[in-house]
Amino acid sequence: MFKNMKLSAKISLGFGLLILIAVGLGGLACWSMLGVKGTATQLAQEIVPEVVLVNNIERTVLQTMFAARGYAYTESTQFLEEAMGKLGEVKENLKTTAEHGRKFNNKQLVNEVDAVTAKITEYETLFNQRINLVNQMQKEKEKSCLLADQFQASCTQFLDSQFSMMDQTLNTAGTDNNSDIKTLADVQRDRIVKIKLVDEIVSLGNTIRVGTWKAIANRDMEELKKSRSLFDQVNTKLDSLKAITKQEVNLKQIEDCRSAGNAYAKCMDNFLQNWVDKETLTQKAATVSTDATVLAKDTSVGAMKGA
Known part of the structure; x- marks a missing residue:
């Protein structure tokens, strides 16, 4: 049949086949391009944004932990503000990534983001509790400074009164015909004992105060406990001082000192x-x-591997 065809028919058939092949190849190319377009669209709208979002989560989580650790060591408001700011960024990134996963029905991504969100929420709760404790500790430090001043002031007032009465006794000694040297000596000796006791109490107070701040500076809890135990000696000496004190004003000073010490x-x-x-x-x-x-x-x- 092909042999009996005219030359013009053969040429027409050949061109027709070429056109058919070209159309087929063009169609195949268009089909392939449509596939590439779909992949490129998925890459541009889903995969690449997902990689960016999850990397933002990882980055801000690490930055949050760094700032939070700095706050834990220094209690600096600068680190605190940075940690809170980064924590806000983490939560915003998690929210955006979860929405992205739901938009493209990426259940694995949504589940992974939910897991991170749960841990971040738990961490935020612990972090806020720690902030409250740090604030309470700061208040206790400020309060202790005032109480230490009151403690020292009460001791100083007691000492001043003893020195004043000692001067008064010495100044009047010999001018009173009824004065008894032995009695005067006993009175002065009694005051010297009181002064010595108060001096020891003041020394203990200074030791406690220095030890407290040293323990805080060195983060040494045992050192702080050691300083705290010295108050037992303070109260023992205050009891001894009270036992030999008769003046009402001095007794009040002793109790003021004890009250400030107990509060400290x-x-x-x-x-x-x-x-x-x-x-x-x-x-x-x-x-x-x-x-x-x-x-x-x-x-x-996981997002990087998926890309």
């Missing part, structure tokens, strides 16, 4: 308890922050 000791007890609670929270927060960081990293790595 109470501040130390509160500070120690808050310190213990803060350390416990810090350990819990460290564990949670590690979990959150690992989850954020895994989510980021």
Whole structure:
């Protein structure tokens, strides 16, 4: 049949086949381009934004943990503000990423973001509790400074009164015909004992005060407990002082000193308890922050592999 065809027919058939092949190839190319377009669209609208979002989560989580750790060590408001700011960014990034996952029906991404969100929420709760404890500890420190001043002031007033009465006794000695040298000596000896006791109390107070701030500066809880125990000696000496004191004004000064000392000791007890609670929270927060960081990293790595 093909042999019997005219040359013009053969040429027409050949061109027709070429056109058909060209159309087929063009159609195949268009089909392939449509596939590439779909992949490119998915890449541009879903995968690349997902990679950016999850990397933002990992980055801000790490920045939050760094600032929070700085606050834990220094209690600096600068680190606190930075940590709170970065924590806000983390939550915003998590929200945006979750919305992105739901938009493209990416259940795996949504589940991973939910897991990170749960850890971040837990961490935020612990972090806020730690902030409250730090604030309470700061108040106890400020209160203890005032009480220490009151303690020292009461001791100073007692000493001043003893020195004043001693001067008065010495100035009048010999002018009173009825004065008894032995009696005067006993009175002065009694005052010297009182002065010595108060001097020891003041010395203990200074030791407690210096030891307290040294313990705080060195983050040495045992040193603070050691300083706290010295108040037992203070109260013992105050009892001894009270036993040989008769003047009402001096007895009041002794009780004022005792009251300030006991209040100072109470501040130390509160500070120690808050310190213990803060350390416990810090350990819990460290564990949670590690979990959150690992989850954020895994989510980021998963997105990169998926891309």
